[in-house]
Amino acid sequence: MTALLEADSIVAGYGGATVLHGLSVTIDPHEVVVVLGANGAGKSTLLATLSGQLPFTGSIRVNGETVSKVRPDVMLRKGVSLVPQGRGTLTALSVMDNLLVGASTRRDKAGIQQDLERWFSVFPRLDERKDQVAGTLSGGEQQMLAIARALMSRPELLLCDEVSLGLAPVIVQGLFETLREINQESGTALLLVEQNAELALEIASRVYLLEVGEVTASGSAEQFRNDDSIRAAYLGY
Amino acid sequence: MDIFLTRVFSGTTSGSVYVLIALCLVIVFRSTSTINFAQGELALLTCYFSWWLTEHGWNIWLAVVPGVVLGFAIGAIAERWLVRPVRKRDESAVLIVGLALFTGLNGLDGWIWGSDDKVFPRMLPSGGDSYFTILGARLYYDSALIITIMAVVVLALTIFLTKTNVGLQMRAVATNPTSAALCGVSVGRVLTLSWGISGALSAFAGALLIPMVPPGQLGLGSMFDVLIFATAAALLGGLDSIKGAVVGGLALGIGLALVNGYLTFIGGSMSLTVALLVILAVLVVRPTGLFGARRLERV
Numbered sequence: 001m002t003a004l005l006e007a008d009s010i011v012a013g014y015g016g017a018t019v020l021h022g023l024s025v026t027i028d029p030h031e032v033v034v035v036l037g038a039n040g041a042g043k044s045t046l047l048a049t050l051s052g053q054l055p056f057t058g059s060i061r062v063n064g065e066t067v068s069k070v071r072p073d074v075m076l077r078k079g080v081s082l083v084p085q086g087r088g089t090l091t092a093l094s095v096m097d098n099l100l101v102g103a104s105t106r107r108d109k110a111g112i113q114q115d116l117e118r119w120f121s122v123f124p125r126l127d128e129r130k131d132q133v134a135g136t137l138s139g140g141e142q143q144m145l146a147i148a149r150a151l152m153s154r155p156e157l158l159l160c161d162e163v164s165l166g167l168a169p170v171i172v173q174g175l176f177e178t179l180r181e182i183n184q185e186s187g188t189a190l191l192l193v194e195q196n197a198e199l200a201l202e203i204a205s206r207v208y209l210l211e212v213g214e215v216t217a218s219g220s221a222e223q224f225r226n227d228d229s230i231r232a233a234y235l236g237y
Numbered sequence: 238m239d240i241f242l243t244r245v246f247s248g249t250t251s252g253s254v255y256v257l258i259a260l261c262l263v264i265v266f267r268s269t270s271t272i273n274f275a276q277g278e279l280a281l282l283t284c285y286f287s288w289w290l291t292e293h294g295w296n297i298w299l300a301v302v303p304g305v306v307l308g309f310a311i312g313a314i315a316e317r318w319l320v321r322p323v324r325k326r327d328e329s330a331v332l333i334v335g336l337a338l339f340t341g342l343n344g345l346d347g348w349i350w351g352s353d354d355k356v357f358p359r360m361l362p363s364g365g366d367s368y369f370t371i372l373g374a375r376l377y378y379d380s381a382l383i384i385t386i387m388a389v390v391v392l393a394l395t396i397f398l399t400k401t402n403v404g405l406q407m408r409a410v411a412t413n414p415t416s417a418a419l420c421g422v423s424v425g426r427v428l429t430l431s432w433g434i435s436g437a438l439s440a441f442a443g444a445l446l447i448p449m450v451p452p453g454q455l456g457l458g459s460m461f462d463v464l465i466f467a468t469a470a471a472l473l474g475g476l477d478s479i480k481g482a483v484v485g486g487l488a489l490g491i492g493l494a495l496v497n498g499y500l501t502f503i504g505g506s507m508s509l510t511v512a513l514l515v516i517l518a519v520l521v522v523r524p525t526g527l528f529g530a531r532r533l534e535r536v
Binding site for chain 2: 051053072073076077082084088090091092093097100101102152153
């Protein structure tokens with residue numbers, strides 16, 4: 001089986017500062033993978049690179065095809081979509097328009113309509129507020145919107161950057177359950193970067209541990225949950 | 238009452254002119270967050286071009302069409318090959334590009350067509366007795382037409398922005414370019430298109446307004462005052478708001494007409510000073526303008 005995404009020896013960073021030092025990760029179709037690591041380990045940089053926002057050396061292949069252009073729309077067309085940290089809400093636009101912008105790379109009107117109905121049924125809160133200006137939504141609703149918007153491109157791989165950031169635990173719990181359902185029902189693979197490691201490990205099957213821009217450990221989620229030193233360092237119990 | 242209404246009509250007329258150029262500034266600001274100081278000079282160049290065509294026997298309405306196309310091209314080329322490369326290095330340097338374009342285009346006009354004033358044909362009929370009488374006040378046909386044209390342009394622009402796919406992408410880029418790019422919007426294309434549309438609209442507006450604003454002829458300085466008034470109007474309404482450009486332009490036009498009419502000791506030549514005071518007051522008191530969300534930064 002070809003991997004959905006293979007990133008090999010990635011070196012990337014901002015300006016003169018290299019953040020990722022030859023990092024490699026693989027994600028299989030339908031898989032849920034979590035990336036753990038301290039602040040500054042390069043988790044967000046990894047997602048920025050995989051979503052076509054940062055130039056890199058090394059190679060990225062999606063479904064066996066090598067990525068040659070650093071552009072978000074290229075990655076979207078290959079099936080990789082990012083839920084950005086801080087949600088990236090198009091604040092002046094309505095909820096509906098936010099979702100339509102999420103479908104920018106698509107031309108199939110009927111399919112777009114179908115997906116709108118689908119995500120409105122998964123997130124009824126968004127349905128109720130679809131004509132409302134997105135900037136007036138609560139944090140949790142904006143996070144739902146960010147997820148739904150990223151899904152509007154029909155990705156095979158959804159990259160989630162700190163979905164739980166700044167949200168109440170009960171809302172985070174709900175979001176993770178929804179993410180798990182999306183993974184199970186549509187087979188969308190998930191790559192989660194998450195402070196809330198405990199929750200992420202619950203829905204993930206595999207883990208990468210990042211330290212200073214390199215993968216220092218990887219394995220099944222179960223292994224990680226049972227590893228005392230990992231638990232002490234990242235789960236806090 | 239009729240004197241008052243006459244002044245309001247005349248203010249609405251000049252206000253409509255300001256609205257048209259202010260809209261061009263707003264379209265550019267929404268895309269690249271800068272005031273394009275060269276907007277007036279861009280219109281001036283296309284006006285010279287249209288004038289040159291009329292000298293060769295073209296009807297003015299026909300001559301404006303290639304002018305509008307040229308305006309689109311200059312705007313689009315300026316964004317793609319001047320603004321974008323500079324902006325990558327330094328956002329504030331884009332203003333300098335605007336100033337360079339300002340002097341460059343003006344110099345080019347003088348070099349090609351000379352510095353003497355040209356008689357620019359009127360696009361709209363005018364004359365001493367071509368007016369409606371409303372409640373005793375005179376509304377001239379050309380005034381009524383330019384107000385109508387302004388309303389049609391605003392309506393068309395609004396429909397374009399709210400009902401089309403490209404318009405949706407332009408609004409997305411205006412509110413959050415990074416996020417729009419992540420959604421697959423080709424931000425570069427949107428920026429080029431915005432500058433192009435702005436250039437095309439200013440070409441059309443320029444040809445309309447040249448005979449209507451003093452001195453009524455086409456000269457190298459024709460656009461200086463208009464740009465200042467339009468900038469004041471756009472700032473007043475909010476640099477990123479279409480509605481703001483309309484309200485700001487009309488308010489400025491009517492306000493100046495009333496000030497000049499009733500406060501005669503100030504004198505008509507003080508209009509520019511009043512406009513500059515408006516700019517200053519907005520920047521100090523309410524930098525986002527009446528309807529804007531984003532303020533002008535790093536100027």
